[in-house]
Amino acid sequence: MIKNCFKYSWLLFILMFQNVLAQEDWEMVKEEDGIKVYTKPVSTSDFKAFKATMTIDESIQSFLSVLYDIEGLTSWGYKLEDASLLKKSGDSLQIYYAEAKVPFPYKNRDGVYANTFKWDANAKILHVEIKLLDKYIAEKEGLVRLTGKGYWKAKVLTSGKLEIVFEMEVDPGGGIPAWMANMFADDSPYYTMFELQKVVKNKKYQNKTYSFIN
DSSP: OHHHHHHHHHHHHHHHHHHHHHHHTOEEEEEETTEEEEEEEETTEEEEEEEEEEEESSOHHHHHHHHHOGGGGGGTSTTEEEEEEEEEETTTEEEEEEEEOOOTTSOOEEEEEEEEEEEETTTTEEEEEEEEOTTSSOOOTTOEEOEEEEEEEEEEOTTSOEEEEEEEEEEOOTTSOHHHHHHTTTHHHHHHHHHHHHHTTSGGGSSOOOTTOO
């Protein structure tokens, strides 16, 4: 009995220690305009993962409305030249295509993104899982297909404000050296969040309601 208790206590300690280490892996590389950007190495890739956080005085419905509006994505998504909805399943799933501009002499990147929406009513948190589906449609000539994963998390605070986290782990494909991509790992999440906090105030995203948000 005592031996088992010791074993489980030791296992719990190890899990807690691993969790602390995982959190410490993130290094803050930018803090500006209320936006914090972090990067960390990825064990399976030469490209760093990034995470950005901010708090805005907007409703969860307005934020969700922005994410649903794929046609408007080019107005706030970093370096996006094109975005189009491929599939939508109720309020829980959307699959869309997007092309991002890359500086010469490299080829533009494109990706097929699957967003899965889940609302935790007890915690007042919206989880949006992001998966890049590299085989969903045929690759386009002259473009390099992205692979990766990430998520959005939006938590309604007791103040009524919204705490937003955006995290991605992306491989931009051949041609771009990892050291170069990692140098600019703070730009994409920062400008995405910066533009998002402006566009969410647009009148067309206000006063929206969604049945699964309660």
